[in-house]
Amino acid sequence: MDPDEGTNGVGKLAAKTIEQRARKAAESAQAVRLSGSVAGQDSTYRLDMRLKSDGGVGEVSTKGGPRFELLRVAEELFLKADADFWVHQDKDGEPSASDKEAARKLEGKYVRVPPDDPSYKQLSGFTDMKVLLDGLLSLEGRRETGERREVGGVRTIQVLAGGGRGGKLDVSLVGTPYPLRLERGGDAGVVEMAEWNKAFALRVPKKEQIVDHGSQTTLNQG
Numbered sequence: 001m002d003p004d005e006g007t008n009g010v011g012k013l014a015a016k017t018i019e020q021r022a023r024k025a026a027e028s029a030q031a032v033r034l035s036g037s038v039a040g041q042d043s044t045y046r047l048d049m050r051l052k053s054d055g056g057v058g059e060v061s062t063k064g065g066p067r068f069e070l071l072r073v074a075e076e077l078f079l080k081a082d083a084d085f086w087v088h089q090d091k092d093g094e095p096s097a098s099d100k101e102a103a104r105k106l107e108g109k110y111v112r113v114p115p116d117d118p119s120y121k122q123l124s125g126f127t128d129m130k131v132l133l134d135g136l137l138s139l140e141g142r143r144e145t146g147e148r149r150e151v152g153g154v155r156t157i158q159v160l161a162g163g164g165r166g167g168k169l170d171v172s173l174v175g176t177p178y179p180l181r182l183e184r185g186g187d188a189g190v191v192e193m194a195e196w197n198k199a200f201a202l203r204v205p206k207k208e209q210i211v212d213h214g215s216q217t218t219l220n221q222g
Contacts, residue, residue, distance in 0.1 A: 003148065007173040011157045015143035019159045022171045022179040026133050029178070029196050034132060036191035044189065049126060055202045056127035071110065072127035073202045077120060078110040078210070110205040112212050140185055141166030148173070151180040152194055161185065 004011050010018050026032070031052040038045050043065070049058030054074055061067035068081040086103035087095040095103075113120050125131050141162020148157050149170060156170040162185065170181040178196045204210075 004173075007155065008175060008177055010171060010177045011145075011148065011173055015145045015159045018145065018157065018171050018177070019139065019143060019169065021177045022159075022169065023137055025176050025178045025196075026137060026193075027130075031195065031197055031199060032129060032133070032193050033195040033198070034136075034191060034193055037189040038136070038191065039184070039188040045126075047126065047191075049132075050195070050200055051127065051129035051132065052200070052202070053129060056129065057200075057202060058127075060126050070123060070127055071202070071205070072124055073204050075115065076204055077113040077115075077124050077127070078205060079113055079123065080108065080110050081106075083107040106211060109211045110209050112210055136182055136184070136191055137169070137179060139167040139169060151192065154180060156180055 010021055013021070031050070033048075033050050035048040036046070038047060044063040046061045046063070047058065049056050049060075049070075051058075055072040057069075057071045059067055059069050066081065066085040068079055068085055071078045071080070083100070083103040083106070086106045087099050113123055139159070139161030144160050144163075146158030146160040146164070146168065148155065150156060151170045151172075155173040157173055159169045159171060161167045161169075164183075165185055167185040168183040169179055172178045172180050176196070179193055181193070182191045184190070
């Protein structure tokens with residue numbers, strides 16, 4: 001039986017070409033859901049984000065740290081979290097009564113993150129489809145094809161870089177050859193990509209749900 005029967009045919013191609021087709025498909029897409037873990041320089045982040053060209057929405061958390069929600073609509077960025085996230089620690093490590101009261105007022109609200117806030121660039125990066133995909137879809141080392149597998153019930157073929165040490169990318173063998181799963185090199189996380197081109201709405205929260213917290217939003221990310 002032909003293993004490529006009923007597929008999009010990319011399984012017959014060289015590994016480098018499969019990778020190029022996958023990147024091209026990702027660059028042409030209008031939306032995606034990205035979930036998994038990403039190791040940065042200072043911390044490991046868990047993401048569950050729905051992204052498109054003009055913004056994104058979803059949850060981010062740091063390893064051992066608090067979880068928070070992000071929403072970006074065009075240039076407007078909002079952060080929503082529980083009171084624990086917003087509590088500012090004093091020098092003794094215990095929040096003061098005023099800290100707790102201020103945190104309670106922010107709980108469940110969409111706090112606007114101003115563009116000149118030091119955290120704006122990092123946080124908005126989690127909601128930027130192009131930035132995230134460009135950063136994630138990078139492999140290092142000689143390319144070769146790996147196993148044929150399934151990701152989310154979809155048949156895939158793996159592209160291995162550096163024998164797998166430089167990353168493993170699962171590419172769909174059905175329909176458009178979208179990247180569906182990436183094991184980043186150096187144990188830097190595993191990310192799944194789904195719901196390619198599935199439309200969703202992004203809306204600025206209602207005025208009563210928004211808090212403008214001045215020109216700088218202090219984030220306690222653990």
